[in-house]
Every structure is written in structure tokens, then in C-alpha cells.
Amino acid sequence: MKGILYILIASLLGATANFLMRKNLEKEPSPLGFLIFSFSFALLTSLLFSHAGIHSFDFNAFLLGLFTGFLNMILMLLIFKALAIGPAGLLFAFLDSSSLVPSLLLLIDHGSWKHVSLYVTLLGSILIATGLIMATRKTEKNIYSLKWMSYSCIIFLIQGFIFLIFQWKCEVLLKNSSLFYFPSPICKVSYTPWFSIGFFLIPTLLLLLWFLFKQKRPIHKQESLLGALAGIATGGAALFLLTAAIAATNKQAPILFPLYSAIVVFLSNLWAKWFYKENVVWVAIALCFAGIILTGLGSYGEFSA
Numbered sequence: 001m002k003g004i005l006y007i008l009i010a011s012l013l014g015a016t017a018n019f020l021m022r023k024n025l026e027k028e029p030s031p032l033g034f035l036i037f038s039f040s041f042a043l044l045t046s047l048l049f050s051h052a053g054i055h056s057f058d059f060n061a062f063l064l065g066l067f068t069g070f071l072n073m074i075l076m077l078l079i080f081k082a083l084a085i086g087p088a089g090l091l092f093a094f095l096d097s098s099s100l101v102p103s104l105l106l107l108i109d110h111g112s113w114k115h116v117s118l119y120v121t122l123l124g125s126i127l128i129a130t131g132l133i134m135a136t137r138k139t140e141k142n143i144y145s146l147k148w149m150s151y152s153c154i155i156f157l158i159q160g161f162i163f164l165i166f167q168w169k170c171e172v173l174l175k176n177s178s179l180f181y182f183p184s185p186i187c188k189v190s191y192t193p194w195f196s197i198g199f200f201l202i203p204t205l206l207l208l209l210w211f212l213f214k215q216k217r218p219i220h221k222q223e224s225l226l227g228a229l230a231g232i233a234t235g236g237a238a239l240f241l242l243t244a245a246i247a248a249t250n251k252q253a254p255i256l257f258p259l260y261s262a263i264v265v266f267l268s269n270l271w272a273k274w275f276y277k278e279n280v281v282w283v284a285i286a287l288c289f290a291g292i293i294l295t296g297l298g299s300y301g302e303f304s305a
Contacts, residue, residue: 006244007260013237014260015267020230021079022088022276024223031080032211033219034227039073039207041231043200046193046239058194065198068165073203075158082151089272089280090135092265093288094152097128099261100295101160124294131287135280163257166241196238255297262292 017038024034082091104125211219244256269285272278 002247003244003256004259006240006247007256008263010237010240010244011260011263011267013233013240014264015271017230017233017237018088018092018264018268019271019275020226020233022083022272024226024230025080025083028220028223029084030215031077032207032215033223034230035073035076035080036204036207036211036219037224037227038076038231038234039200039204041228042235042238043197043204043231045232045235046196046200061194062198064165065195066202068162068195069199069202070206071158071162072199073206075155075162076203078151078155078158082148082155085145086148086152087272087278088276089269089278089285090132091152091155092268092272093135093285094132094156095159096261096265096268097132097288097292098156098160099163099257099292100125100128101157102164102257104295105164120297121295124291124297127287127291127294129291131284131291134287135284166257196235196242199238200235255293258292258295262289265289265292 021031021034024031028034079091079095100121104121241257241260265285265288269278269280269282273280
């Protein structure tokens with residue numbers, strides 16, 4: 001039960017960070033100041049609560065964290081660009097629906113076409129695609145430019161790859177030198193504190209340099225405050241996600257990340273509806289929610305037996 005509890009806490013923190021990102025855009029179009037504080041406070045959160053000092057330095061963990069953190073920095077910049085021209089709720093539905101990517105690829109590569117769980121996962125993927133298409137077609141036409149759709153699709157793919165790196169079943173991936181094979185040390189590093197430290201360190205440094213040399217302006221009080229709060233929420237969510245992966249049993253593990261994503265999708269659309277009066281297509285969001293859960297259940301049936 002601890003793994004599920006940690007996921008629920010991580011989901012609440014993740015949805016809070018999403019809301020703070022949207023809130024920052026109301027007065028400050030540039031995301032740099034917000035992201036600098038967000039990543040730096042997430043880094044501090046990781047340092048304070050991960051007990052890195054009692055662990056020996058793990059170069060592979062740190063290196064993979066740097067690589068994943070660089071991807072996450074690009075992801076955050078794209079999210080801000082998409083938020084500026086389109087709806088927050090649907091954007092975060094695209095973002096978190098990408099949790100199906102690890103489960104789907106894992107099952108296609110390692111699963112059996114004779115096993116019903118593969119078809120459960122495929123059904124979940126179809127539900128997600130249907131929900132996203134339905135939500136896109138039934139909301140205001142003027143907000144769905146080709147640029148917004150391009151951002152959303154790229155965001156989906158990058159976040160899906162990040163979820164793959166964070167995935168729970170490294171030992172399954174290591175059974176065959178196949179499409180998703182990673183060397184053993186790299187595959188296990190997401191369970192060490194040095195991964196989280198590298199994950200938040202590289203975007204903090206790169207964005208700070210970009211801000212100092214390109215914008216050369218003072219950081220406003222609002223973006224520093226919102227960024228700090230978002231950083232604490234993001235850092236906490238990442239730590240709870242990784243802690244959940246450690247605490248979960250083999251039977252719980254496949255559903256953790258899909259459950260996290262499904263709850264964040266629901267909560268993000270809830271605040272988008274309440275605070276920004278966005279036209280949320282709840283039937284479409286329900287399809288995404290169900291599809292995300294089904295992808296996790298499909299993995300459960302294939303690999304936890």
C-alpha cells in the first residue's frame with residue numbers, strides 16, 4: 001500500500017506544479033525566471049530529502065540524470081510555449097497520457113500476442129487516442145493551431161521517453177538485447193539519489209546561464225515565488241515517484257506510473273475548469289483516464305504473474 005500512497009501524494013504535487021506553471025503565464029510571458037527557481041528548488045528538495053550524503057557517488061546515475069534532466073528542460077520550455085497559445089487542461093492530458101509509451105513498447109517487444117494483456121494495453125492506447133482526438137475536436141477552434149498540435153505531439157513523445165527511463169521494469173528489459181536494451185548500471189540508476197540530483201542540476205545551470213547572458217533583467221517577485229513553490233512540488237513529486245518504485249511490490253509496480261498520470265490528468269483539468277473556465281470535454285478525459293489505467297493493467301497481467 002505504501003507504493004500507492006506515495007503515488008497519490010506525487011499526483012497531487014504534480015498537478016499543483018502544473019497549476020503554478022499556468023499561473024505564472026498570467027503576468028510573465030517568459031518562463032526562464034520561473035524555471036530557474038523551479039529547477040533550483042527542486043534540486044534543493046532532492047538534496048535535503050534524498051540523503052545523498054550517505055550514498056557513494058554513482059557516475060552512471062548522475063550521467064543518466066543529466067541526460068534526462070536536459071530532456072526535461074526542453075520539455076518544460078515547450079510546455080510554456082504551448083500553454084501560451086492553447087488550453088492547459090488538454091495539454092496536460094497529452095503530457096501525462098504519454099505514460100502509455102513504456103507499457104506499450106515493453107509489451108510489444110517482450111509480450112506475447114497470445115496473451116490477453118497485450119490486447120488490454122492496445123485497447124488502453126486506443127481509448128487514449130480517441131479521448132485526445134475527441135477533446136481536440138470539441139473545444140474552441142481558434143486555439144488549435146498547427147503549432148499548438150505540433151508542440152503537443154512533441155511533448156507527448158519527449159515525456160514518453162522520460163517515462164521510459166523512469167520505468168519500473170529494468171530487469172525485464174535486461175532479459176534480451178533488444179530494441180529497449182540498456183546496460184545494467186544505467187538501467188538501475190533511477191533508484192539512486194544521484195539520478196534526481198543530476199536530473200535537476202543541468203537545467204538549473206543551463207537556464208541560469210541563458211537568463212544571465214540573454215535576458216539581463218531582474219527576476220520578478222511573482223515568478224520567483226511561483227517558481228520556488230513549483231520546484232518544491234516538482235522535487236517532491238519526483239522523489240515520491242522514485243520512492244514509490246522502491247516501495248511497490250511486483251504486483252503494484254506496473255500500475256504506479258499510469259495511476260500517477262491518470263490522477264494528474266484529472267486534477268489538471270479540474271483546476272483548468274474551475275479557475276480558467278476552459279471547455280473541458282469530460283467524456284474525452286474519462287477515456288484518457290480509463291486508457292491510462294488499462295495500459296498499466298495490461299503490463300500487470302503480462303509481467304507480474
